[in-house]
Amino acid sequence: MDKSTADAYVYAKACGILAKSFTGKKASRLFECQSLSSLWTLLFNTPVPQVPEKLLAQQIEEEAFSRFLTQYIKFVDCYTRPEDILIDQLAIYEAENLKEVGGALCDGQKECPPLINLGKLSRLNFKAYPDIKKITKDSLFAWYDTVPSIHEEQNFDFKVDLQVIRHLWSSIQKLDGSDKAEVQKLFYEEYAVKNIIWALRLKINFQFENEEIIKKLIYVTDAADKKDPLAGPAIEVLQKDKDNYNDWAKWKYADLLNPYENASYWSVDPRWIEIKNRSRMNKIALNNFHQYPMSVVSLLSWYKIKNYELSCIRTAVESLRLNIDSKEAMKSIGVIYE
Numbered sequence: 001m002d003k004s005t006a007d008a009y010v011y012a013k014a015c016g017i018l019a020k021s022f023t024g025k026k027a028s029r030l031f032e033c034q035s036l037s038s039l040w041t042l043l044f045n046t047p048v049p050q051v052p053e054k055l056l057a058q059q060i061e062e063e064a065f066s067r068f069l070t071q072y073i074k075f076v077d078c079y080t081r082p083e084d085i086l087i088d089q090l091a092i093y094e095a096e097n098l099k100e101v102g103g104a105l106c107d108g109q110k111e112c113p114p115l116i117n118l119g120k121l122s123r124l125n126f127k128a129y130p131d132i133k134k135i136t137k138d139s140l141f142a143w144y145d146t147v148p149s150i151h152e153e154q155n156f157d158f159k160v161d162l163q164v165i166r167h168l169w170s171s172i173q174k175l176d177g178s179d180k181a182e183v184q185k186l187f188y189e190e191y192a193v194k195n196i197i198w199a200l201r202l203k204i205n206f207q208f209e210n211e212e213i214i215k216k217l218i219y220v221t222d223a224a225d226k227k228d229p230l231a232g233p234a235i236e237v238l239q240k241d242k243d244n245y246n247d248w249a250k251w252k253y254a255d256l257l258n259p260y261e262n263a264s265y266w267s268v269d270p271r272w273i274e275i276k277n278r279s280r281m282n283k284i285a286l287n288n289f290h291q292y293p294m295s296v297v298s299l300l301s302w303y304k305i306k307n308y309e310l311s312c313i314r315t316a317v318e319s320l321r322l323n324i325d326s327k328e329a330m331k332s333i334g335v336i337y338e
Contacts, residue, residue: 039316073090
């Protein structure tokens with residue numbers, strides 16, 4: 001299809017899918033199900049597999065993810081020359097596959113582990129397993145040409161993640177006009193806050209020193225410093241007193257903070273920020289999807305919305321499998337708040 005035809009077709013199909021999706025207020029319906037079988041029926045409207053509950057839980061998550069990924073790949077396939085950012089978005093899953101393979105090789109596994117199927121859009125040759133050099137040859141991860149030791153694996157994984165984020169940032173810079181501005185904003189809002197949450201967790205939960213934390217931040221410029229658009233906001237919060245609300249009251253993301261009601265004791269809660277940010281990002285994506293129809297912005301927003309739906313589905317599955325109260329489960333994913 002030519003671009004204008006593909007834009008119109010993809011947007012129409014995406015609208016139809018979202019209308020049937022469990023996002024926004026409809027997400028709560030996932031948590032009304034009383035069993036995994038009823039959740040399967042709600043999601044897929046097909047006969048429930050006759051398998052033990054543990055396997056059914058796994059199959060629900062796998063089926064939901066498979067349908068999402070298959071549809072996204074079909075959308076990208078509609079374009080004769082899709083924008084790089086649309087294909088490169090899948091580098092996130094390519095990276096997960098590479099880390100799985102690296103871990104398996106590190107453990108000495110003879111068989112290739114189960115991987116996410118990206119079809120013809122995969123840029124890694126996993127058929128060459130266990131030859132890591134052939135797997136990554138001529139790809140974004142060509143540098144990953146040796147099997148890491150158990151002591152190196154974590155560093156390799158971080159380098160893979162860092163490269164993916166920087167590659168996505170580079171792809172965004174190739175866009176033009178409002179597409180570039182809005183996609184860059186969406187990217188910034190997601191990953192800058194993720195960096196903030198990660199920094200706070202390392203500081204509060206693991207008592208890391210600031211210098212150690214900065215080394216573990218994602219960045220897109222030459223270094224993780226205050227000037228970097230992703231690392232800068234995280235470095236800024238490291239200077240704040242975690243127990244002093246006044247230090248946070250005028251923060252850019254103050255609406256994500258856990259409540260302060262003249263309490264005798266308050267401390268910033270990274271888990272609360274994470275939960276509220278998931279919901280916030282979903283609202284931003286929903287708004288962008290409708291505000292910028294038939295564009296790169298709308299398709300990437302659809303991708304983000306469906307990812308949030310997947311998180312809700314996984315949480316609903318776990319709440320049923322572990323017999324967690326549905327309201328508590330909804331709070332944990334940002335469907336409802338305190």
